[in-house]
Amino acid sequence: MTTFPANQNVYQRITDQVIAAVDAGALTFTMPWHQGHPRPVNVASGNPYRGINTVNLWIAQQLHDYTTGTWGTYRQWQAHGAQVRKEERATAIIFFKNLEREDLTKPSFIAVTSSVFNADQVDGYTAPIHAVDKTQVLAQVETFIAATAAQIKEQGTRAYYRALDDAIYMPPRALFTGSATRSATESYYSTLLHELTHWTGHPARLKRDFQNRFGEAAYAMEELVAELGAAFLCADLGITLEPRPDHAAYIQSWLSVLKQDKRAIFTAANQASAASDYLLTLQPQPLEHAA
16 A cells, blocks of 8 residues: 655645535535445455545545445555556545654644545446345334433424433434435435534533634534435444435535645544544444445
């Protein structure tokens, strides 16, 4: 694997790509994470990518109409008996590498980038086809939500989390409708997973607070975390995330923050990953990722 230390340009390049994708979907409230794709995975390890890499690879998949979410470095594809085509361009991912330091007061990690290619960019590889049992998928989602033991109240016509009584309020399931790409039940669950991500930020859990760093944009950043957290969870559970028209009020705020702070999207994605990880720790057994 060829890696090199991340520089300011990498942060800016990835941020610019996210800004362009959010801006493109602003009128329809449709973001890159609303495409119903599973979480992208690495061909060598089989492990899903995390945080900003999930978002970045979803965007690349959408931009280039890739039909698979399998990625790998040039050498990883070679080890799989496949060959990256000469004209193909790589997508950058970023991760953090631990450093051994005697002085514990200094940072113990460094940001590193790597170049990966999608399975559609190589010859000699055929992506496996997985059958999906939607009934089983929805049953797993119900079990996942129940295991959190979050207080969920069905009343009213608006979905929201209220920290005051640490409760999630949801409209009755009968009020949710489906579309060409998702069922009414999926719409209900994806909305609930969004509110569950908010729930993880409570002081008794992850203590998420953006006020000091983002000021007036703190609430919009929290909404972005919930949006991404729900996207990660929906991808892992095998359901399609419901676009939220009520996010029209936040989209411009997201764009403003991302343009001012090139690391804001990294913060949001990392916090969203932390939220989904927290919910996973509440499960009695490891989640069986839907294909």
